[in-house]
Amino acid sequence: MKSRVWVVLIALAITLCAASAALAGGEVNVYNWEDYISEDALELFEEETGITVNYMRFTTNEDMLVQVRADPTNYDVIFPSDYIIERLISEDLLEELDWRNIPNASYTLDWLNSPSYDPQGKFSVPYMWGTVGVLYNTRMVSEPIDSWTAMWDQQYENNVFMMDSIRDTIGVTLKMLGYSMNERGQDALDAVRDKLIEQKRAGIVKAYQVDETKDKMIAGEAAMGVVWSGDAAYAIGYNEDLAYVVPKEGSNIWVDGMCVPKGARNKENAEIFIDFMCRPDVALMNFEEIWYCTPNAGVIELLDEETLADETVFPPQDVIDRCEFYQDIASDITRFNRIWLAVKSAR
Numbered sequence: 001m002k003s004r005v006w007v008v009l010i011a012l013a014i015t016l017c018a019a020s021a022a023l024a025g026g027e028v029n030v031y032n033w034e035d036y037i038s039e040d041a042l043e044l045f046e047e048e049t050g051i052t053v054n055y056m057r058f059t060t061n062e063d064m065l066v067q068v069r070a071d072p073t074n075y076d077v078i079f080p081s082d083y084i085i086e087r088l089i090s091e092d093l094l095e096e097l098d099w100r101n102i103p104n105a106s107y108t109l110d111w112l113n114s115p116s117y118d119p120q121g122k123f124s125v126p127y128m129w130g131t132v133g134v135l136y137n138t139r140m141v142s143e144p145i146d147s148w149t150a151m152w153d154q155q156y157e158n159n160v161f162m163m164d165s166i167r168d169t170i171g172v173t174l175k176m177l178g179y180s181m182n183e184r185g186q187d188a189l190d191a192v193r194d195k196l197i198e199q200k201r202a203g204i205v206k207a208y209q210v211d212e213t214k215d216k217m218i219a220g221e222a223a224m225g226v227v228w229s230g231d232a233a234y235a236i237g238y239n240e241d242l243a244y245v246v247p248k249e250g251s252n253i254w255v256d257g258m259c260v261p262k263g264a265r266n267k268e269n270a271e272i273f274i275d276f277m278c279r280p281d282v283a284l285m286n287f288e289e290i291w292y293c294t295p296n297a298g299v300i301e302l303l304d305e306e307t308l309a310d311e312t313v314f315p316p317q318d319v320i321d322r323c324e325f326y327q328d329i330a331s332d333i334t335r336f337n338r339i340w341l342a343v344k345s346a347r
Helices: 002-021 039-049 061-070 082-090 103-107 148-152 166-176 186-201 212-218 229-238 267-278 280-290 297-302 317-321 330-345
Strands: 027-033 052-058 125-137 160-163 205-209 224-228 242-245 251-258
Touching: 027 061, 027 267, 039 052, 039 267, 039 280, 052 061, 061 082, 061 166, 082 251, 103 267, 103 280, 103 297, 125 148, 125 166, 125 212, 125 229, 125 267, 125 280, 148 166, 148 186, 148 224, 160 166, 160 212, 166 186, 166 224, 166 251, 166 330, 186 330, 205 212, 212 224, 212 229, 224 229, 229 242, 267 280, 280 297
Parallel strands: 027 052, 160 205, 160 224
Antiparallel strands: 125 224, 125 242, 125 251
């Protein structure tokens, strides 16, 4: 173990020397999720490279996609999830990456080098990965949660946070009803619509939200909520009464990648930025800040056994086996939007 760590550290020293020897200068326009990077890492990048980071944030994949479609040249690096990467590739909205400028991508775990959403590995570098599950307050539930059905249980009236995300909320409901998260059949989608409207009209849903859920769960404002695993790990760190589960019916396993939009004005700087984010010491800074599962083998080498044993952050194989990647729903987006509108407008 120690010898492998020293190999990583020596490699980092070489990289640092090379970076300080020649400052690139200019700017890079970065469009990332809320609460999804270490501010110290951004400052270090600017110090080492001389490149100014213009940092912008989005809340959902769909919000980001609208902006990128409107003018992809406004951004140099974006952080879409797997199924959106698939869609961006199909719409010819991503640049192929020049791997000569991203040598630290070699730290990427093998199983993520040619993923289904980017099968030739030309357009994206994994940033973080994780699962979707239920964060619940052990003092506010009658028994440990192990099923999505708990979120429809009348005993939790006005005590459930659902995710304000069309893909995730429809996906977990499909799973609860016994379907794949990628099911497109009309009967299944009608059943999802009816089930979500039933849940809302029963007064079970306290709110549809995204980033706010982790803080509201820390404060004890609801019994449970649908969250991403990194938000769960963050919340558990602040409230020992909280627990996280990937329900027995299964869920989503996701990857957020780093990509360069078509026509990016600062493509070379974008690749310098991506390479910097893949450097193990920097990837470790981001991991320790946001607590999502790192795809970086160099970081994993540096973590202690207690951290690696945290199943919220590093799910065991049996959990991974009952999860699936989302597939792009572009061809059916009108039907999904119609369902979501019916749910959100239900009274």
